[in-house]
Amino acid sequence: MEMNASYTSFVALGDSFTEGMSDRLPDGTYRGWADLLAARLAAREPDFRYANLAVRGKLIGQIVEEQVDAAAAMRADVVTLVGGLNDTLRPKCDMGRVKGLLEEAVGKLAPSCDRLVLMRSPGRNGPVMERFRPRMEELFAFIAELSARYGTLVVDLYGAPALGDPRLWDVDRLHLTSEGHRRVAEAVWQTLGLPPEEDWRTELPPSLPPGWAARRAADARFAREHLLPWIGRRLSGRSSGDGLPPKRPDLLPYDARHR
Structure with missing residues (x-):
């Protein structure tokens, strides 16, 4: 791939990961790796445009139904698609349907x-x-097959030890922290053939693990505030994104000051 390539438009599709949870801004909204990537691309191209169709909790069928045709019609230079993982976390999952x-x-x-x-x-x-x-690894193996078949790029984050560090994950244990999102943005940036600013794979410095009491308290908080509500939504067929619109539904000029 051409190094230092030029991109004038970017559309992101997906679920909470691409929406930006849990990279929370002071006003309570989420930023995330896609917004960070858009800001960096916009700094290179004065007429850069960006859309983010992602909505938390979306399954791959909803992404196909609600986001794919809209994104295809935008004819962007760069499109990112991250989906299917929410399906694998459901109590029942038809992997054949997900892959199809x-x-x-x-x-x-x-x-x-x-x-x-x-x-x-x-x-x-x-x-x-x-x-x-x-299920997750079956999905990721299929993504590699699709990449070979359709000539897509793949950002491989799954095996990176740095991104497995619990310190890069929010208290819900499902979403990355701001530092985690920043590293993902750098990984996508490099995959697009742009000059690296850092090694996103660099592991955090060692630290003393929390003591037994602190771990049990964290586990109890996680179960109470996140795990039990998450299980309840799965069993009832509800989603955290029900009724929420995409964060940036139109392909418009990107200004980081007015995101």
């Missing part, structure tokens, strides 16, 4: 843009995720 919908999305998006970027999402270790890891 993901391929449908890629088949529509790849011809509509100059660079389609897929992603093997990061994951932290823990007993909750271990239950779903086989």
